[in-house]
Amino acid sequence: MSVMTALQGSLFELDAAPGLGPLADLVVRHRLGRGAWVDLLPGWLGCADEVYDRLLDVDWQAERRQMYERVVDVPRLLRFYGEGEELPHPTLTTARQALNQHYGPELGEPFTTAGMCLYRDGRDSVAWHGDTIGRGRSEDTMVAILSLGSAREFLLRPRGGGATIRHRLGHGDLIVMGGSCQRTWEHAVPKTSRPVGPRMSVQFRPRGVR
Template identity: 70%
Template structure:
C-alpha cells in the first residue's frame, strides 16, 4: 500500500512515551490573533506507534465533490468521535496531556481525534482552515501529533496576502514527523490556512493525529 518507514536515528526506542509539555512548548504569535505552539519530539517511540496505527486503524478512502467532479481524497482517513475508544493507549495519554496543558486557555477539553495516513509524496491536503462548525466564527485550537516520516506543514495568512510582522505575507514551514506536536490556536483556523503539499521527492509514510474540541472539524 505504501513504502516502508525509515526510522529516526534519534528515536530508536520501542517504548512509546510522552515528554512533559510545560516550558518545552515554543509559541509563535502570528497575525490577527492567531498563534502556533510547537513541541518537537514530544513522543518517543513514535516509529513503533506508527507501525501499530498503520496496521490496526480501520483506514478508509474517501471521495469528495470538488470543482464539479468527484475525486479521490489523496490520503486515508479514520475518525474517532466523542466518547469513542482511541486505537492506542498512547493517544489517550496524549489527549489527557493536551487537556491538562491547554484546557484553562481553551476553556474546554479536546473531544475528538481524526487520523490521516499520507502514504507517499502523492498524498496531500490542500490549503484550508478547519472551519466546519464553531471554528468558522470562534477562536479554537487544533492539536496535531505526527508520527512516521516528516512532511512539511505549511501555514500562510488566509488568501496569501499582506506584509509585515508575525508571519504575514510569507509562508511558514514546519517539518513534522517522528513524534512532533504542533498546536494551532486563537483565530488560526479562520485567519490562516495550512497545507501538506504533494512532492516528487521520495518520502516515507506519515500519520497525523488531530485532536479537536467539540463541534470543530
C-alpha cells in the same frame, strides 16, 4: 484498509516503550498575527515507532469528494474517532489527556475527538484550508496535531495573501494551532516529488470543530 509499509526505526527504539515528554516550559509559542498562534514541540512523543506501526492497521478509509464538476479521490486516507470512541492506541489517549491538562485552562474545554490522516507517499497531500466546519468558523479554538512517520512540510499562510511559513514536522512532533488560526490563517501539506515514506497526523479537536 491496511497499509503495509512499516517505519524503518532506530535500533535504539526496538525494545523501548513510547513516551510523551512534558509540555510545560518546553513547547514554544509563535505569534502569527491577527490573534493566531502556533505552539511547536519537536519530538514530543519519543520511541514512536510502535505507535506508528500499530496505527498502520486501523481501518483507514478512502474517500471521494465533489471537486467542481467531478468527483475525485481524496489524496490521503482518513479515520475519525468521535467523542467517546476508543482511540486505537493507549498512547493517543495519554496524549489527549496531557494536552487537556496543559491547554484546558486556556482553551476552556477539552479535546474530545481525534481525526487521523495517512499520507501514503509524496503524492498524498491536503490543500490550503482552515478547520472551519463547525465552531471554528466563528470562534477561537485549538487543533493539536501529532505527526508520525516520515517528515513532511506543514505550511501556514494568512487568509487573503501573505508570506508562507514552513515547518518540517517529523516523527513524534507536536504542533498546536490556536487563537484565531482557523479563521485568519490557512494550512496545508503539499505534494512533493522527493521520495518519502508514509506520514500520519493525529488531530485532536474540541467538540464541534472539524
